[in-house]
Amino acid sequence: MSAKTISIIIVTVLLTIFLMVNTEPVDFDFLVATVPVSKLLVIGICIIIGFIIGFVVGRPRKTVSSYDDEIEKHQPVSNKKELSDEDRDYIS
Structure with a gap:
């Protein structure tokens, strides 16, 4: 078992014990x-x-680069910029 799984089991057991002890009205x-x-x-209910709330706030958001990718998908083919041979040589 991984450390993450063990820690989740421990927190769940402690939370269950805590809830079972506090049953009075x-x-x-x-x-x-x-x-x-x-x-x-x-x-x-509070837990x-x-x-x-933690799940909603902790979700990964779209980054600027993912928005750029979306914009490029919707542009016509003629507006997309291709790399020059000089740029390709520089990158590799």
């Missing part, structure tokens, strides 16, 4: 009503929302 104020809710439910 707490009063949750929602707008005008107070509702008794299990701590497990409140903490679990899930945190993972979703």
Whole structure:
């Protein structure tokens, strides 16, 4: 197993233990009503929302070079610039 897999298993086990220990009800104020809710439910929902936000924020974004590639795909063939023989010699 890789270190990443082991660390994910350890964090999952610790999170599960943490949630199972905190099962007593707490009063949750929602707008005008107070509702008794299990701590497990409140903490679990907060963790899930945190993972979703982290996933959305952590996604790779399109870079400037990928936008340039998109622009080149939509240009007519005559507007694309070809390398000169001198440029090809310099690169290689």
